[in-house]
Amino acid sequence: MTSATSLSNVDDCESCVLCLSKYNRIRPSFCQCKHCSIPLCMDCMKEHHEEVLQDVAQISHQYNELKELLEMKQKMIVDETTKSIEDVNQYFKTYINELLETQEKIILDIEKAKQDAQSYVLKIDSDLRIVGIEIQVASICMRMQNHRPVFHVTFCDLKMNKLNSILLGKCDGCIEIRTDGKDRFFITTGHHRFYIIHSNGEKQTVNLQNDGDCIAVLHNRRVAVSKQRKDMEIIAY
Ligand SMILES: [Zn+2]
Numbered sequence: 001m002t003s004a005t006s007l008s009n010v011d012d013c014e015s016c017v018l019c020l021s022k023y024n025r026i027r028p029s030f031c032q033c034k035h036c037s038i039p040l041c042m043d044c045m046k047e048h049h050e051e052v053l054q055d056v057a058q059i060s061h062q063y064n065e066l067k068e069l070l071e072m073k074q075k076m077i078v079d080e081t082t083k084s085i086e087d088v089n090q091y092f093k094t095y096i097n098e099l100l101e102t103q104e105k106i107i108l109d110i111e112k113a114k115q116d117a118q119s120y121v122l123k124i125d126s127d128l129r130i131v132g133i134e135i136q137v138a139s140i141c142m143r144m145q146n147h148r149p150v151f152h153v154t155f156c157d158l159k160m161n162k163l164n165s166i167l168l169g170k171c172d173g174c175i176e177i178r179t180d181g182k183d184r185f186f187i188t189t190g191h192h193r194f195y196i197i198h199s200n201g202e203k204q205t206v207n208l209q210n211d212g213d214c215i216a217v218l219h220n221r222r223v224a225v226s227k228q229r230k231d232m233e234i235i236a237y
């Protein structure tokens with residue numbers, strides 16, 4: 001920076017402005033400040049020069065301060081921008097990771113639900129097969145033996161394959177057969193004799209107090225037997 005004062009020759013007739021305004025005296029001017037365009041004597045010129053130098057120093061100081069401030073602001077803008085970009089990147093990275101984790105979890109849940117559903121269907125299928133194996137049909141046939149009617153019970157699976165046949169003895173034609181649905185069959189003969197039979201051939205004979213030809217399967221492992229709906233007898237098994 002250059003000094004704002006610059007000397008130039010002036011008309012000797014002009015008097016120093018500072019002498020007049022500041023010191024209340026009259027002196028012929030020696031030069032003119034080009035910056036302020038005022039005529040000055042030698043002393044005032046030196047003094048004015050000092051003042052201008054001080055102003056320049058102050059302005060220079062302010063300039064440097066402003067420059068520093070500006071540089072600081074510039075750096076702040078760069079730093080803040082960089083940090084903002086880093087923050088955004090980090091945020092999206094975290095967010096994307098969370099989304100990916102959620103996606104993975106949802107897919108795992110779906111896979112798990114699929115496996116559970118398949119297992120459930122397989123279990124039902126397996127249960128149905130077991131039930132199918134357990135479902136058996138019992139039929140009663142009567143035929144004449146030594147001029148007397150005798151009957152036997154035949155067990156078949158659902159494909160009507162014969163599993164077992166049990167001879168039961170004489171009857172008067174009033175035969176009734178019922179099942180509790182759990183591989184247990186109840187047979188009345190029209191007489192005192194009452195049978196509880198398993199398809200495996202196991203046979204239990206019960207002597208009723210009265211003749212029986214009618215069966216009702218009750219709950220709690222009981223059956224009711226009667227003859228023409230009279231004299232009902234409860235049998236626990
Ligand atoms: Zn002067």
Ligand SMILES: [Zn+2]
Binds near residue numbers: 004033036037048052
């Ligand atoms: Zn000046």
